Amino acid sequence: MVINEKNTALIFKAFCDxxxxxxxxxxxxxxxxxxxxxxxxxxxxxxLSHHMKILCDSGVVKARKEGKWMHYSLSQExxxxxEEYLGILKNTGKEKENE
Amino acid sequence: MVINEKNTALIFKAFCDxxxxxxxxxxxxxxxxxxxxxxxxxxxxxxLSHHMKILCDSGVVKARKEGKWMHYSLSQExxxxxEEYLGILKNTGKEKENE
DNA sequence: AAAACATATTGACAAATGTCGATGTGTCGG
DNA sequence: CCGACACATCGACATTTGTCAATATGTTTT
Numbered sequence: 398m399v400i401n402e403k404n405t406a407l408i409f410k411a412f413c414d415x416x417x418x419x420x421x422x423x424x425x426x427x428x429x430x431x432x433x434x435x436x437x438x439x440x441x442x443x444x445l446s447h448h449m450k451i452l453c454d455s456g457v458v459k460a461r462k463e464g465k466w467m468h469y470s471l472s473q474e475x476x477x478x479x480e481e482y483l484g485i486l487k488n489t490g491k492e493k494e495n496e
Numbered sequence: 497m498v499i500n501e502k503n504t505a506l507i508f509k510a511f512c513d514x515x516x517x518x519x520x521x522x523x524x525x526x527x528x529x530x531x532x533x534x535x536x537x538x539x540x541x542x543x544l545s546h547h548m549k550i551l552c553d554s555g556v557v558k559a560r561k562e563g564k565w566m567h568y569s570l571s572q573e574x575x576x577x578x579e580e581y582l583g584i585l586k587n588t589g590k591e592k593e594n595e
Numbered sequence: 596a597a598a599a600c601a602t603a604t605t606g607a608c609a610a611a612t613g614t615c616g617a618t619g620t621g622t623c624g625g
Numbered sequence: 626c627c628g629a630c631a632c633a634t635c636g637a638c639a640t641t642t643g644t645c646a647a648t649a650t651g652t653t654t655t
Contacts, residue, residue, distance in 0.1 A: 402517040412508035412581075414643080418501040425588040431602065444644055446603055465601045465652045471585060480582045482511075487575045489524040513613080530632065543614055545633055564622045564631045 400478075408479050411455035416440060417448050421471070424458065428470035499577075507578050510554035515539060516547050520570070523557065527569035 411417060416438060423429060423437055435445050449469060452458035456475035461468045510516060515537060522528060522536055534544050548568060551557035555574035560567040 402514045402521070405517045406512050406514045409508055409511035413505050413512040415501045415505045416643085418504045421585055422501070425585050435601095440643090441645055442602070443604080443646080447643075450603085462602095467602065473586065476582055476586045480579065480586065483575055483579045483582065486520055486524050486570060487572065487579065515613085539613090540615060541632070542616080542634080546613075549633085561632095566632065 400482075405482055408455050408457065408475070408482070411452050411457040411475075412479075414448070414451075416444075417452060420448060420452065420469075421457070424469060424471045428461070428468050431467045431469065434469070499581075504581055507554050507556065507574070507581070510551050510556040510574075511578075513547070513550075515543075516551060519547060519551065519568075520556070523568060523570050527560070527567050530566045530568065533568070 411421070419438060420434055423434060431445065431449065434449075435442055438445060440448075449458070449460070449467075452469075453460055456478065457472055458469050458475070459472045461470070510520070518537060519533055522533060530544065530548065533548075534541055537544060539547075548557070548559070548566075551568075552559050555577065556571055557568050557574070558571045560569070
């Protein structure tokens with residue numbers, strides 16, 4: 398996939414909503430069933446489903462279906478892409494500081 | 497400042513718009529005057545001003561006034577906060593993979 | 596097959612966001 | 626002091642986003 402401005406913005410959409418940050422924080426303690434996430438958040442089931450779609454589309458979360466349950470977990474690859482972008486910004490910017 | 501979900505989402509607002517990614521990419525090559533950014537983007541001056549406010553509020557960009565010019569540059573501290581959050585997600589999530 | 600359950604999709608709606616033109620504010624040069 | 630300039634703010638508007646209730650889809654159990 399070509400990494401252009403649009404794609405980069407899409408990745409970071411994962412992190413720019415309060416409820417999605419809550420979801421990511423929960424997932425950081427390991428894979429969770431959608432129903433567990435629903436318990437932890439003050440949103441309805443369709444709203445959770447909506448956020449999970451955005452998180453999966455961004456590549457930061459991966460989904461696994463098991464019978465009628467959906468299990469979600471953080472994607473190390475997705476997080477790496479986000480982290481690497483920040484790393485590039487930091488490093489190319491650093492040399493230019495205090496010029 | 498307390499780092500809660502709301503603040504975390506605020507930081508990442510910097511990265512979730514296509515034009516702001518363009519601005520950040522440009523700033524990665526060093527401090528730039530607002531007028532230079534305006535040349536590089538296909539937006540009007542008020543729109544640029546709006547994006548610069550969001551970027552500064554998020555802490556990822558810092559502003560320096562010099563006469564009638566505004567100079568913007570990446571904030572290493574701001575980028576570090578964002579990077580550290582991703583690092584926490586990655587590391588706490590890692591141990592739990594393939595369980 | 597039917598009922599119960601977990602999740603996704605749809606449609607509606609209010610709020611937030613990105614954008615612009617018009618205008619305001621502060622700064623410099625004459 | 627005044628005009629020109631750089632940038633910020635305001636008001637308006639269309640689009641996007643987050644949310645919900647209602648409904649659809651797919652799976653398990655009885």
